[in-house]
Amino acid sequence: DKGNYRHFMEKEIHEQPEVISHTLARYLDFAQGTVANFDLPFDFAKIERLAISACGTAYLAGLIGKYWLERYARLPVDIDIASEFRYREMPLPENSAALFISQSGETADTLASLRYCRGEGIPIAAIVNVRESTMARESDGIFPTLAGPEIGVASTKAFTCQLSVLAALTLKAARARGTITPDEEKAFVRQLAEAPRYVSQALKLSDGIEKVARELSHVRHVLYLGRDTNYPLALEGALKLKELSYIHAEGYAAGELKHGPIALIDEQMPVIVIAPHDRIFEKTVSNMQEVAARGGRIVLITDEKGAKNATLDTLETIVLPDVPEFVAPIVYALPIQMLAYHTAVLMGTDADQPRNLAKSVTVE
């Protein structure tokens, strides 16, 4: 039932504050300010590497997880698209573990990767939304996302719930590996506790988003740029836009711009830059200046500090609340989803059931 929403996708986008909150509450003890006690099929203190594998949007959640686990828990992470992983014959050292991420728990390539790891004899964990799924059954331990059924073909709430679980696992790993202090853990838990509220605020951005969506609905190509955890979000923004509106979009690490894609920039090219005011904001701004100098039209998705400090002409600046760097990916997922959704609505494509796509890809 879509309730008062035009599409399931719109409904699912709006469910995010609630489902993120449910998911976080399962993995964090807000009263104590600690990560909760839950079982793991391996010991984060003892493993030396973690291999993550998934497809599409779930893979991009994993890519953000890699940045988090490496930065905060000092745990080296290998991540691969499942269709590559399954045939890559990756060596898996004895002290490694594998993590699979899937909304459906049935994606053929992810399942094949899981079975490859099973054959290699390493412990297997899965972040799944469907708890009765094949991946859930075949894993040594599961971390359910509590997103509820996701009907829209394009993943939205499953993605932010996957990020929520990955953030909690990062704290679990950091604690086990002694890379954060109890005070730091408390501070991170407090930041995550606020995530649903920031996400609710992001849902109110509609006006700016509508304006940008109108622009996008007239173009053939769009570029998304970001650095650090905003790089996977740039990839996710491009993926969402192409699957929903059929506009060609590409996501790039902002620093890669001058290694090729800058040749694409002209007055026709909207460039969507995801850049909260974080440690590397200035670096991304200098990439934006390169775009502006070539006539590219910049849409900046940032926070209040970023909007003040980016002295540039933009087509539109979408301003989110200032949020701590650790939780930013969960919040910045919202404007990206909303932009793709509104563009699809304006263009008259079917947001819930884009052409050629299936919700669950159970064949290779």
Ligand code: F6R
């Ligand atoms: C994109 C999207 C897909 C899925 C991918 C994996 O919006 O929804 O890219 O993320 O097909 O599906 P699951 O998570 O079911 O393994």
